[in-house]
Amino acid sequence: MIQDKRHSAQMALMMAEQAAKKIAETKAAIKKPLTKIELVAIGSSTGGTEALSVVLPALRPPMPPVFVVQHIPAGFSKMFAERMNTQCQLRAKEAVDGEIAKENWIYVAPGELHMAIKRIGNVIKVCCHNGPRLHSCRPAVDVLFRSVARYYPDGSALGVILTGIGHDGAQGLLEMKQNGSPTIGQDAATSVVYGMPKAAFDMGAVDRQFPLQARAGAIMNRVKGRDIR
Numbered sequence: 001m002i003q004d005k006r007h008s009a010q011m012a013l014m015m016a017e018q019a020a021k022k023i024a025e026t027k028a029a030i031k032k033p034l035t036k037i038e039l040v041a042i043g044s045s046t047g048g049t050e051a052l053s054v055v056l057p058a059l060r061p062p063m064p065p066v067f068v069v070q071h072i073p074a075g076f077s078k079m080f081a082e083r084m085n086t087q088c089q090l091r092a093k094e095a096v097d098g099e100i101a102k103e104n105w106i107y108v109a110p111g112e113l114h115m116a117i118k119r120i121g122n123v124i125k126v127c128c129h130n131g132p133r134l135h136s137c138r139p140a141v142d143v144l145f146r147s148v149a150r151y152y153p154d155g156s157a158l159g160v161i162l163t164g165i166g167h168d169g170a171q172g173l174l175e176m177k178q179n180g181s182p183t184i185g186q187d188a189a190t191s192v193v194y195g196m197p198k199a200a201f202d203m204g205a206v207d208r209q210f211p212l213q214a215r216a217g218a219i220m221n222r223v224k225g226r227d228i229r
Contacts, residue, residue, distance in 0.1 A: 043141030045164025047192025145172025155180025
């Protein structure tokens with residue numbers, strides 16, 4: 001009698017464990033749809049023009065608006081944007097204050113001006129201004145990233161941080177991630193200076209690090225709805 005009761009208890013426990021395992025497997029199989037990416041924000045500094053010259057031409061339409069803050073002097077930002085416009089499948093230009101951002105366009109922050117965005121419904125407005133330097137920089141990556149975090153609290157923006165000295169962009173990228181936005185950092189091996197990406201990674205602001213050559217693929221995969229985390 002006692003042995004029968006023990007056997008029944010063991011069977012019941014086994015069945016309960018199997019049921020719990022099946023429920024866990026079912027939950028794992030049901031994945032929550034990823035949030036659609038409405039904007040891509042990229043920040044870079046030392047070695048950034050070379051890195052961007054690899055990443056940006058590899059992007060393919062359809063793409064949401066792409067915003068780039070590169071630490072660069074006035075005048076050179078326009079030249080860089082014009083060069084990217086000849087090399088990219090997306091259109092590229094130096095950003096202008098007040099313009100409305102469009103899909104399949106790359107907006108490069110003007111040298112000596114901060115660039116941020118405002119979101120009014122489905123409209124993205126570009127904001128360029130001569131504010132105080134941040135981290136001794138103007139434009140500063142954190143100005144862009146923080147504005148994106150503010151206007152995209154639903155996690156529908158993608159943040160990317162590339163090679164550069166210092167820690168500009170780390171805090172803004174963290175704020176984006178805390179809102180649910182996916183974030184990408186450049187790895188140490190392919191960074192000219194593993195400063196900004198390291199600061200962001202050490203802060204916990206980076207979901208995944210990728211080598212430079214894989215960066216455009218990671219961006220496009222997430223825009224197409226594939227998980228990169």
